[in-house]
Amino acid sequence: MASKPTLVLGIETTCDETAAAVIERQRDGSGKILSNIVRSQIDEHAPFGGVVPEIAARAHVDMLDGIIRAAMNEANVGFGDLSAVAAAAGPGLIGGVIVGLTTAKAIALVHDTPLIAVNHLEAHALTPRLTVPLTFPYCLFLASGGHTQIVAVLGVGKYVRIGTTLDDAMGEAFDKVAKMLDLPYPGGPQVERAAAHGDPARFDFPRPMLGRPDANFSLSGLKTAVRNEVARLDPPEPQDIADLCAGFQAAVLDLTADRIRVGLRLFQQQFGPPRALVAAGGVASNLAIRSALHDIAAQAQTTLIVPPPALCTDNGAMIAWAGAERLALRLTDDMETAPRARWRLDETTQTPLKFANTRARH
Numbered sequence: 001m002a003s004k005p006t007l008v009l010g011i012e013t014t015c016d017e018t019a020a021a022v023i024e025r026q027r028d029g030s031g032k033i034l035s036n037i038v039r040s041q042i043d044e045h046a047p048f049g050g051v052v053p054e055i056a057a058r059a060h061v062d063m064l065d066g067i068i069r070a071a072m073n074e075a076n077v078g079f080g081d082l083s084a085v086a087a088a089a090g091p092g093l094i095g096g097v098i099v100g101l102t103t104a105k106a107i108a109l110v111h112d113t114p115l116i117a118v119n120h121l122e123a124h125a126l127t128p129r130l131t132v133p134l135t136f137p138y139c140l141f142l143a144s145g146g147h148t149q150i151v152a153v154l155g156v157g158k159y160v161r162i163g164t165t166l167d168d169a170m171g172e173a174f175d176k177v178a179k180m181l182d183l184p185y186p187g188g189p190q191v192e193r194a195a196a197h198g199d200p201a202r203f204d205f206p207r208p209m210l211g212r213p214d215a216n217f218s219l220s221g222l223k224t225a226v227r228n229e230v231a232r233l234d235p236p237e238p239q240d241i242a243d244l245c246a247g248f249q250a251a252v253l254d255l256t257a258d259r260i261r262v263g264l265r266l267f268q269q270q271f272g273p274p275r276a277l278v279a280a281g282g283v284a285s286n287l288a289i290r291s292a293l294h295d296i297a298a299q300a301q302t303t304l305i306v307p308p309p310a311l312c313t314d315n316g317a318m319i320a321w322a323g324a325e326r327l328a329l330r331l332t333d334d335m336e337t338a339p340r341a342r343w344r345l346d347e348t349t350q351t352p353l354k355f356a357n358t359r360a361r362h
């Protein structure tokens, strides 16, 4: 007799999306999304040009119950049917993380269901396995508003960080450049759109870290160079804005290509050939960046996998999926589990890192 699939509710509240989803995982490791409800808080934060933590936490409190109910209804399951409830327990804005984790604990207690405290970065790392059959090890490039990392994904719970940003996250740099140019939040898509009409060669922006033997990123010098040009042009005309965006994006492309090439080389040296290069996070929806990643993967004789945009950006299905992967290994958590603003993905992985990097975020 075929054993029953696991059903997991996932809750995501680490930043400015309130999200819940129910997924099903079969014994053969394949997955199916039964519901995936995401409510973005962009409208609440847009007037401030970025995410305001207090506003985010309050919005999660207001919205989460209704979103969980909607996810359960759409999946047509009751709380008693769940094999586990998973919540992102960090890293992220602590107010939101507390809301999501506490809600998950309450559901787990009331319905006597296992609790799984998921690292939000682990959820991004495992998401491609929900959409395609993908075996370990693979190389993840995660670039969002809060993270910029190259990670060796060796197994569930086994991660080695190969590179990270030493200052701004890549999405954050896009957002800050947009803000300088009075483009609306979130800035990434706006900068990409404006860049399409600009001359990428007009401004000679720096490519920080280019050629370095480690695979770390630095974006603040590039951001400052853009700021200096904006100040000089005061105020920039529409063509200036397009040229500034094109120049900034071209620099990001060059430095990203260089850093990932190095990252893949370091991966190969330590772990052998990766099964794929996986891109995730909001920045992975930038078409120019995707195309650059495609070329780099081909040069490294591997394939590029980019989950569909709705699974690249923050969502509940990725938390539920990571929960299901952990549940399959009996990696559950207890009621003492604390929410965490910072939580390094490779914290508990025992693999020694030959190319260690330290000064870093998360």
Ligand code: KG4
Binding pocket: 015, 143, 144, 145, 146, 147, 170, 171, 172, 174, 175, 186, 187, 188, 189, 192, 281, 282, 283, 284, 285, 286, 287, 312, 313, 314
């Ligand atoms: O993964 P995500 O939705 O949320 C988190 O930050 O966790 O990523 C959002 C970030 C924002 O900084 C946004 O400006 C950036 O991803 N982004 C982009 C693009 N679309 C979103 N950056 C560059 N080009 C884009 N097309």
Ligand code: ZN
Binding pocket: 120, 124, 144, 281, 313, 314
């Ligand atoms: Zn994220």
